[in-house]
Every structure is written in structure tokens, then in C-alpha cells.
Amino acid sequence: MERKSPLDLNLEQFFFDIAGIATFTFRYIGSLFRNRFEGREFISQCYRTGYQSLLLIGITAIILGLVLTIQIRPILAGLGAEAWLPNMIFISVVTEMGPVIFALLFAGKVGSGIGAELSSMRVTEQIDAMEVSATNPFNYLVVTRVSATTIMLPILVFFGDMLAFFGSFIGLRAYSEISFKLFYSRAFSEFYFSDMFPATIKTIFFGFFIGIIASYMGYYSGRGTEGVGKAANAAVVASSLVIFLIDLVAVQLTDILTF
Amino acid sequence: MENNRIIQVSNLHKSFGDKTVINGVDLELFAGENLVVLGKSGTGKSVIMKCIVRLMQPDAGTIHVFGTDVLKAGEKELNRIRTRIGYLFQEGALYDSMSVRENLKFPAKRNAHLRRLSNKELDEIIERNLESVGLIDAIDKWPSELSGGMKKRAGLARSLMLSPEMIIYDEPTTGLDPYTSDAINDLIIKIREEYKTAAVIITHDIKCARRTSDRMVILNDGKIIANGKFEELRAAPDEQVKLFFI
Numbered sequence: 001m002e003r004k005s006p007l008d009l010n011l012e013q014f015f016f017d018i019a020g021i022a023t024f025t026f027r028y029i030g031s032l033f034r035n036r037f038e039g040r041e042f043i044s045q046c047y048r049t050g051y052q053s054l055l056l057i058g059i060t061a062i063i064l065g066l067v068l069t070i071q072i073r074p075i076l077a078g079l080g081a082e083a084w085l086p087n088m089i090f091i092s093v094v095t096e097m098g099p100v101i102f103a104l105l106f107a108g109k110v111g112s113g114i115g116a117e118l119s120s121m122r123v124t125e126q127i128d129a130m131e132v133s134a135t136n137p138f139n140y141l142v143v144t145r146v147s148a149t150t151i152m153l154p155i156l157v158f159f160g161d162m163l164a165f166f167g168s169f170i171g172l173r174a175y176s177e178i179s180f181k182l183f184y185s186r187a188f189s190e191f192y193f194s195d196m197f198p199a200t201i202k203t204i205f206f207g208f209f210i211g212i213i214a215s216y217m218g219y220y221s222g223r224g225t226e227g228v229g230k231a232a233n234a235a236v237v238a239s240s241l242v243i244f245l246i247d248l249v250a251v252q253l254t255d256i257l258t259f
Numbered sequence: 260m261e262n263n264r265i266i267q268v269s270n271l272h273k274s275f276g277d278k279t280v281i282n283g284v285d286l287e288l289f290a291g292e293n294l295v296v297l298g299k300s301g302t303g304k305s306v307i308m309k310c311i312v313r314l315m316q317p318d319a320g321t322i323h324v325f326g327t328d329v330l331k332a333g334e335k336e337l338n339r340i341r342t343r344i345g346y347l348f349q350e351g352a353l354y355d356s357m358s359v360r361e362n363l364k365f366p367a368k369r370n371a372h373l374r375r376l377s378n379k380e381l382d383e384i385i386e387r388n389l390e391s392v393g394l395i396d397a398i399d400k401w402p403s404e405l406s407g408g409m410k411k412r413a414g415l416a417r418s419l420m421l422s423p424e425m426i427i428y429d430e431p432t433t434g435l436d437p438y439t440s441d442a443i444n445d446l447i448i449k450i451r452e453e454y455k456t457a458a459v460i461i462t463h464d465i466k467c468a469r470r471t472s473d474r475m476v477i478l479n480d481g482k483i484i485a486n487g488k489f490e491e492l493r494a495a496p497d498e499q500v501k502l503f504f505i
């Protein structure tokens with residue numbers, strides 16, 4: 001099976017990709033249980049994906065917290081509800097903005113990397129070489145990468161949430177003498193760790209599908225060097241779209257389940 | 260099927276879209292022989308080889324390797340056949356995230372009968388294979404640090420790791436200078452002596468064909484148009500065949 005061209009406005013291609021991604025998902029699950037797990041490659045992929053996006057997510061998170069605080073503070077102050085600010089920022093970042101924004105950054109950085117890497121391995125026949133030496137390239141390349149993105153994204157999002165929280169504190173600190181301790185206790189006053197649960201589940205799915213889609217686009221990329229650029233591009237476009245789709249479904253589900 | 264027949268391809272067909280590339284090819288490889296498949300660029304030489312190891316699915320025809328029907332084989336059986344074949348890709352296909360040593364270790368570590376070896380024993384095999392291809396000095400280099408010829412040597416050393424009974428060389432001398440090409444030709448002959456392997460060598464380099472072949476077939480327009488020893492074919496009266504020797 002070879003992809004014709006990545007995610008153009010082409011309905012036939014679109015359904016072809018949906019079917020391909022579904023097959024890829026089942027193959028991942030099957031492979032996870034049937035084959036020897038490539039532990040070393042998995043660890044190295046976790047390290048790489050984490051390392052690649054740590055700084056990007058960290059900086060974005062601090063700015064996110066800072067900007068939200070600077071914009072919302074005057075509004076809340078006008079209502080005399082300034083004390084609610086830490087709590088409000090924290091809930092909005094943790095439950096909605098953090099997962100989506102950090103996942104999009106992750107898709108841009110890590111997803112495009114996986115797409116380009118696997119696609120260049122396809123073009124230079126490295127995947128074929130693994131296949132003919134009976135070494136199961138899917139297990140070595142895809143299972144490890146998908147597992148790594150699935151595990152690393154929630155960790156990175158948690159890290160980003162904490163930094164956004166810190167950024168918000170800096171933003172508030174510029175206007176008032178609030179201590180970190182007070183800020184902290186206000187942020188968590190109406191917050192329960194169970195609130196993080198749906199958001200975390202969501203990020204696990206984000207991470208999984210970023211990994212699956214990026215791997216799929218790379219693994220079945222077209223021939224020639226232009227295939228590499230197209231695969232990286234398609235990986236980012238398709239996984240960004242899927243992030244919003246999952247988010248939409250997740251919002252509905254959380255709504256239904258909490259009432 | 261005769262015992263000494265390693266590969267038997269009958270009536271192979273393969274098209275891409277409406278473009279027919281292979282149009283009824285028959286091919287045989289016998290034990291211990293070096294067979295050259297000569298053909299112009301883009302005539303589908305690589306396609307035939309990829310069908311033989313089932314990296315591609317042909318549209319029609321049968322392929323037997325070591326007496327097994329490759330097209331009907333299950334995954335396990337297919338992998339057993341694949342480990343008996345060494346495949347040297349056109350550009351070497353080295354894994355560029357691994358050093359040369361790790362490249363050679365990769366298939367060995369994932370193969371039942373070599374996995375049991377200790378690291379020391381494995382290192383010895385790796386060193387012996389790299390020595391055979393004259394690349395022992397590059398053992399800890401990265402693929403990006405190697406020249407085209409060195410990449411092919413390293414790729415060859417890697418395909419020797421599983422002690423294959425036959426090797427497929429995809430254009431071993433293409434893109435190399437005459438001096439390096441000669442060295443590769445010598446290497447192909449040496450590997451046969453040393454490892455007792457049969458080989459299919461696909462090429463459009465007439466010099467490589469003369470040096471390395473016991474027998475040769477010519478592929479033209481998706482069909483085999485000649486089959487015989489190099490000297491016989493060179494003397495053949497057929498106009499189409501003559502074109503390949505100019």
C-alpha cells in the first residue's frame with residue numbers, strides 16, 4: 001500500500017487515509033501484544049520527543065499564563081473578584097487551553113519530525129532493508145514512537161500547566177504583593193485533582209494519535225525526496241485537525257459524564 | 260522441483276497504473292552461480308528483485324525461492340526465507356541513526372539463531388564481515404561520514420550477518436568511479452569464494468557484468484530477451500542484444 005498524495009482536498013484520498021490510520025491503529029495494538037517490545041528504542045524516543053519539545057512548551061506555557069493574567073485581571077478587578085483570578089486561570093489552562101495548545105506545539109515539533117524521519121527512511125529503502133532482514137520495522141519504528149508520544153505528551157502537558165501557573169503568578173505579582181503561598185492556595189481553593197482526570201485522558205489520546213498519524217504519513221510516504229516534505233506537512237496538518245476533533249468529543253463526553 | 264534451483268520465477272507481470280513494467284519474465288538461479296541481470300535504467304530490474312523478496316506484490320506469475328512459493332507463504336515462512344537472502348540495496352540503505360557497528364548488530368540481535376550469541380562473539384562476527392569488505396577502519400563511523408562506495412560495502416557486510424545462502428546485488432557499481440567499481444566487482448567474486456553464496460547481480464554496467472557473471476540474462480521492455488554466458492551473448496547475432504554491448 002502506498003499513499004498517493006498527502007491530505008489534499010481529495011475525497012478518495014481522505015477516506016483512504018482514514019482507513020489507513022484505522023488499520024495502523026489496530027496493527028499497533030496487535031504488535032504491542034504479539035512482539036518483543038523494543039525497550040531501548042522506546043526509551044530513546046521518549047528522551048528525544050521530550051527533549052525536542054521541552055523548551056518550546058515551557059516558554060509558551062509561561063507566556064500563556066502571563067498573558068491570560070494580564071488580560072483578565074482588569075476585568076475581574078472591575079467586578080471586585082480579583083481573588084478568583086488564580087483559580088480561574090488554573091482551571092482554564094488545565095482543563096482546556098493547556099492540553100490543546102501544548103498538543104498542537106507537540107504535533108508541530110515532534111509529529112513533523114516523525115513524519116520526516118520515517119519518510120526519509122522509506123525513500124532511502126531503510127524500511128525495506130529492515131523488512132528483508134526479517135526484523136519487523138513496524139515494531140521497531142512505529143510501536144516505539146507511538147508509545148513514546150502517548151506517554152510523553154501527558155507529562156509535557158503537566159509540566160506546561162505548572163509553568164503556565166507560574167507565569168500567571170509573575171503576571172499578578174507585577175500588580176500586587178501577593179505571596180506565592182496565597183496564590184497557590186487560591187488557585188487550588190476550588191480545584192480538585194479529579195478535575196485533571198478528563199484532561200489527562202484527553203492528552204493521552206492526543207499523544208497517541210499524533211504518534212499514529214505522523215508514523216502513518218511517514219511510513220507510507222511517496223517516493224522521492226519531495227515525499228519527505230509532504231509527509232512532514234501532512235503529519236502536522238492531519239494531527240492538528242484530529243486534536244480538535246478529539247477535543248470536541250471529549251468536551252461532550254465530560255459534559256455527559258459529570259451530570 | 261530440482262534441488263539446486265534457488266530461485267524460480269515464472270511468467271511474472273507487474274504494472275504501475277497503466278504502465279506495464281514487467282511483462283512475462285521467467286528467471287532461474289542455480290546454487291553457487293553468479294547470475295547477472297543486465298538492463299537499461301528504469302526497465303524494472305529492481306522491481307523483479309523486490310517481488311522475489313516480496314517487498315512488492317506482482318500482478319501475476321509465480322515465484323519459488325528455496326522451493327517455497329513466496330507469494331503464498333505466511334509471515335513466519337516468508338521471514339525464514341528472507342533471512343536466507345542477503346539484499347544489497349542500490350544506495351546501501353544503511354540505518355542512518357546507527358553507527359556501522361550497530362547497523363550490523365541490528366539484524367543479528369533480532370534473529371533467533373544469532374540472538375543467543377554473547378556480545379563478544381557477535382563483535383567477532385561483525386569484525387570478520389567488515390574485514391571481508393575492507394571496511395574495518397570505519398566500524399565506529401556514522402553512515403553520513405561514508406562515501407557512496409563505502410556505504411555499499413557496509414550494506415554488503417550487513418547483509419552477510421545472517422549468513423545468507425544467496426545475495427541480491429542491486430546495481431553494485433552504479434554511481435561509483437571506475438576504480439571503486441573494480442574493487443566492488445572483485446569483492447563480489449571474493450564473497451562468493453569466501454561465503455559460498457549464489458548471487459543475482461542486477462546492473463547496467465557491462466564491465467561489471469563481464470567480471471562477475473557466470474551466466475547472464477538481458478532484460479528489455481519487460482521481457483528477458485537473451486540468456487547465456489557473457490561471451491556467448493556478446494557474439495549473438497540478435498540486433499537487440501548487440502545494442503547492449505556497444
Ligand SMILES: Nc1ncnc2c1ncn2[C@@H]1O[C@H](COP(=O)(O)OP(=O)(O)OP(=O)(O)O)[C@@H](O)[C@H]1O
Pocket residue numbers: 275280298299300301302303304305306307349430463
Ligand atoms: N513503487 C512504485 N510505484 C510506481 N512506479 C514504480 C514503483 N517502483 C518502480 N516503479 C517504476 O517501474 C519502473 C522500473 O523501476 P526499477 O526501479 O525496477 O528500474 P531499474 O531497472 O531498477 O532501474 P535503475 O537502473 O534506474 O535502478 C520505473 O519506470 C519506475 O518508475
Ligand SMILES: [Mg+2]
Pocket residue numbers: 304305306349429430
Ligand atoms: Mg534499480
